[in-house]
Amino acid sequence: MVVQGEGLVKRYRxxxxxDNVDLAIEDHExxxxxxxxxxxxxxxxxxxxxxTAFDSGEVSLFGRKMKRIGTDVKRRIGVVPQDIAVFEDLSAAENVAYFGRLYGLSGTRLSEGVDYALGFTGLSERRDQRPKSFSGGMKRRLNIACAVVHRPDLVIMDEPTVGIDPQSRNHILESVRALNRDGATIIYTSHYMEEVEAVCSRVVIMDHGRVIASGTQSDLKALVEDEEVVDIELERMTPDVVAAVSAVSGVSDCVPDGAHLRITAERGGVRLGRIIEKASEAGAEVLSAHVERPTLEGVFLSLTGRSLRD
Ligand SMILES: Nc1ncnc2c1ncn2[C@@H]1O[C@H](COP(=O)(O)OP(=O)(O)O)[C@@H](O)[C@H]1O
Ligand SMILES: [Mg+2]
Known part of the structure; x- marks a missing residue:
């Protein structure tokens, strides 16, 4: 186990x-x-x-119980914080070198680390430029470079793709896979289920401080296997339409989202024709309908009754 947390609690007033979280992260996950x-x-x-300190609970890192985390352990961890933290007035290479020194690198190991980290994040050609001139996505990549300069065994990325362009986003997702192939264990935090689906081998779903589900993607999707989600696009959506569709037998949930209705129903238990008929009787016109395969979004919706995107 790279990280093991038991009974973790943190309160703010x-x-x-x-809220009483257990977490276990295995090597190479x-x-x-x-x-x-x-x-x-x-x-x-x-x-x-x-x-920050938990109010209660126990954390083990790399198999050792931690009260305070010593420098030797810190040097095995790379953290990409949720908020970008780079020095605007230092060049990209100087930023990465600064963090490398913090992690105890010097001399050849430092310069090799800087080359590796910049190459890895696709910033080699901008090594002498200052992040002032960088796009949000490039700053993010620099933030990642700073976190991997010392080739950590555990890399923690906290929402690394918020507010960036699709190209940088793909670059980051690819770099997560590459780091993992090189042997690192990764914790990837996100509220975008598509990203978690794309890169993660195992998933822990949190809501209101609690772990509400965890397992491999197929474990989690199996939780909603007996359901299917039908998305219909409507003209003239009204509360009456939502009520009429909700009342169709076999429909367990019906959530309006713009011109769409997301309908959760018993698998094989509901005929699409029946839903369309009821929606039309209530005054709407069905423009399109799609039956969706189980997703992590569906798992979250089914467990909480809310959409992840809210
Ligand atoms: N320093 C803080 N002081 C007070 N409340 C906080 C602080 N940090 C986080 N919280 C609260 O704790 C909850 C969890 O926040 P956070 O861990 O940032 O969630 P997430 O990263 O999943 O968005 C939220 O209700 C947030 O407002
Ligand atoms: Mg956060």
Missing amino acids: DVVAV ILGLLGPNGAGKTTAINGIIGL
């Missing part, structure tokens, strides 16, 4: 940000920590790396 904003992901991460 009356908010229980992390890419663990996705998935949950909506405010679920407690960052608080859990910050506690694990010793940035």
Whole structure:
């Protein structure tokens, strides 16, 4: 086990940000920590790396129980924080070197580390430029370079793709896979289920400070296997239409989202024709309908009754 947390609790006044969480991350895993904003992901991460103290619970890192995290352990961890932290007035290479020194590198190991980290994040050609001139996505990649300069065994990325262009996003997802292939264990925090689906071998879903589900993607999808989600696009959506569709037998949930209705129904138990008929009787016109395969979004919806995107 690279990380093991048991009974982790963190309170901020009356908010229980992390509420009795157990976490176990095995060597070479890419663990996705998935949950909506405010679920407690960052608080859990910050506690694990010793940035904040849990009110109770125990953390082991690399098989050793930690009260305080020593320098030797810190040097095996690379953290990409949720908020970009780079020095605007230093060049890309100087930024990475600064972090390399913090992690104890010097001399050839430092310069090799800087080359590796910049190459790895696709920033070699911009090594002498300052991040002032960088796009948000490039700054993110620099932030990642700073976190991997010392080739850590455990890399923790906290929402590394928020607010960036699709090209940088793909670059980051690819770099997560590459780091993992090179032997690193990864914790990847996100509220985008597509990203977690794309890169993570195992997933922990958090909501309101609690772990509400965990397992491999297929374990989690099996939780909703007996359901199917039908997405219909409507003209003239009204509360009457939502009520009429909700009342169709076999429909367990019906959530309007713009011109779409997301309908959760018993697998094979509901005929699409029946739904369309009821929607039309209530005054709507069905423009299109899609039956979706189980997704992590569906798992979250089914467990909480809410969409992850909220
Ligand atoms: N320093 C803090 N002081 C007070 N409340 C906080 C602090 N940090 C986080 N919280 C609260 O704890 C909860 C979890 O936050 P956070 O861990 O940032 O969630 P996530 O990273 O999943 O979006 C939220 O309700 C948030 O408002
Ligand atoms: Mg967060």
